[in-house]
Amino acid sequence: MRVNNVMLYTITRVVAFIILSFSIYLFFAGHHNPGGGFIGGLMTAAALLLLYLSFDLKTIKQIIPFNYTWMIAIGLLLSLGTGVTSMLLGYPFLTQFFDYFDLPFLGETELATAVLFDMGIYLTVVGITLLSILTIGEDR
């Protein structure tokens, strides 16, 4: 018979979102504080893994219908794409740019292409971590 882990389910629902929020914070903090795409990606993967561990694979797959292989591909394309864009503008491959903009609600904000690059890293890391662990986990 199945044990009904009420405690685990309840805590997971709360904690998973806290971890997810923290991972997003880590991702955006990367430019000025400890953090970045790699750590953020791993943290997001950890939050999703917690979901997978608490609930069964099938349920989570319905809730989060991501194809992680696509995620890896999009991530790599994004990382390389920022590099190639700088080439199209006549700079060497992977030249990053940044500038300060006055945005509504946020005030003066620094926007950098490095964030897009990091986004690619983030997506790839999430994809590969979950892809490999789920593949091994699903394997009977």
Next chain:
Amino acid sequence: MTLLHLAVLAPFLMAIVVPFLYRYLRQIHTGWFVLLLPVLLFAYFIQFLPSVANGESIMETMPWVPSLGINFTVYVDGLGLLFALLITGIGALVVLYSIYYLSKKTEALNNFYVYLLMFMGAMLGVVLADNLIVLYVFWELTSLASSLLIGYWFHREKSRYGAQKSMLITVFGGFAMLAGFSLLYVMAGTFSIRELIAQADVIAGHALFLPAMLLVLLGAFTKSAQFPFHIWLPDAMEAPTPVSAYLHSATMVKAGIYLVARLTPVFAGGAEWFWIVSGFGLFTLIWGSYSAIKQTDLKSILAFSTVSQLGLIMCLLGIGSSAVHFGYGSPESELYLIATLTAVFHLINHATFKGCLFMVVGIVDHETGTRDIRKLGGLMTFMPVTFTLAVVGSLSMAGLPPFNGFLSKEMFFTAVLRAAQLDIFNMETWGLLFPVIAWVASVFTFIYSMILLFKTFTGKYQPEKLDKKPHEAPVGMLVSPVILGSLVIILGFFPNVLSHTLLKPAMVSILPMLLETIDHFGVHIYMWHGFNAELMMTIGVVAAGAVLYRVMFKGESIYERLRQTDPLNHIYDSALAGLIKGSIAITRVQMTGLLRDYFAYMSVFMILLLGYATYRYQALAIDMESVAPISTYVWILAIVFILSTLSVPFINHRLTAIIAVGVIGYLLALLFVVFRAPDLALTQLLVETVMVVLFLLCFYHLPELRKESFKPIFKWTNVIISVAVGAIVTLIAFGSLAAGHHLNFEPISTYFIENSYTLAGGKNMVNVILVDFRGLDTVLEVLVLAIAALGVVTMVKLRMTGREDV
């Protein structure tokens, strides 16, 4: 590209056409088309005779690899022309003979003539090339073509064996020769034989002189079947008889002779050259002639006879080189020139009578179906023409008048008698050996020539042992041996016809420094030279030979008392087998198939290499000045770190081991914290977590049977190796720390500290380096991870067994 180059390359061009002729003109024997080429070439080379006889030489250069000094230079002088005429002349006769010998219905004639033409071109290249590298290329082509021809009937086991043997031995010598040529280049700075001869005194004084000479001689001796490399020649008799007649009596085996003669001006004059060339030649002479007596197969007799005669020529070249010692113009040097003259003369004579005899044997084989002299006998009445040819060839080989063999043999005796009177190179003590061995070898030569003649054509006719009813060969088959046989007689009666056209120019090529200035040096060979020691020796040879021949075939057959096989064959066979066995054994010892062993090899190699490098450059240094003060936290962490690491090998349970490794990972993260690397610490914590999860997943998936807890096999060698690896890495770390402090490098990090905010707009320097300054590394690392993940998917999902046809 001149006409001369075209002449050398023509056989190769012809070889391309041959398969088409064979395919589309089946009704005509392919040999007829091929025959045109050597005849044309012979006529072409004949026209050089007048100019070469006047002492001129023709040289045409075509650049091949000019940057390395390798040019396809064709050089026609006396020696080259003599060989070119032999190659094309006998080549034409052999092709004519092969037309009747090989059936167009049953034989793969396209293969045969392609190989034969390839050989002819290669041989022309060897004798006409002035560049050593070009010579080497053609030299190896002759080895290749010869092997292909020996293995012509490749479905026979013995053909393949003979082809492999000749290939191994001649290519071995060829490589040695290439090394010798390279040394010559090192000494003289040129590959051209002309320029080498011009620098002979530079080479003679060089430290590499002796190695170069030995290596070049190794090449010459293997090709020319000198003792102990002669063993491939008897096995090469598995080739079709025209091939044996052409390659293994008249041309290829003389490539070594050619090389020795050609490089005599470079090397000769010293005791080493004299003794090696004449000593090996003399020993080969007697060994070959003695071995020939023991053979029952006609072609084997001729093979050993070829070995013996080549030894004779080699010995003469050695004796002739002593003339160089005396310098030009001295009366002594002229005394020893006779040896070189004899070598050249006998070279021609041997090509004529041996070619003739091989063709005779081929006819006998063709018409009776066997070459075994125990089955043959009494063929005189069936084959009168063949018998006559055999008489001419055998008596010439035995050295009897009035044939050309007699003249060269008398001159050979003169040369060895004069060699015995030499008072240089320790010849005063050993000199007497020369005429004695030469005389004994001549007796043997006489005996096997008589065996060849009498055992085949006289005695009792044994029709029950023969497959076919013997009859005279077709006329076409007889034309070539008849031409060669008449040459034997013509050269016997008129030996001086070639003196000025071929012999003298060839001698000038062999000993240019002696002869270029001598006008009055005349070549005169006489059939009758008076009652002298040489004539007495010949009479002695005939008498002793006749008596021994009588004694040998009295009562029990000689072949049951003597072992027919050469004992050196046994050495070769066991050496080859041992080589294979040894390599297998060595491979087995080291290629165990255990990854553990390979890992041990790599570690030991690393220890030895790094240890030696550290020792060699005295890189061991411990410099405590640059070490920062160590805090209490670090001490505690380090002790826990070491203790948990040491515990891992002693844990017998997988699960515990996995957790212990996880503990080490978290401790490492703590160390990062202490050393103020927050990004690293975060990453390390997360990666370690993911790794432990993966480990546990894998642990869960281990198969049932292997679920027992394991104890690492404790081996002292492993302990020693691992301790040594750790020690060497630690020492190198200390050494590089000290070196870094000593050399006072400025770290690159100052640049990043200064510029990370101004240039990249980020305050987290680590991240700025990762995504901005060194973004490429990051992209590629993520790519590595992606490939790893896809690899996991591939392995888990596809479950390949390794047998799929992908």
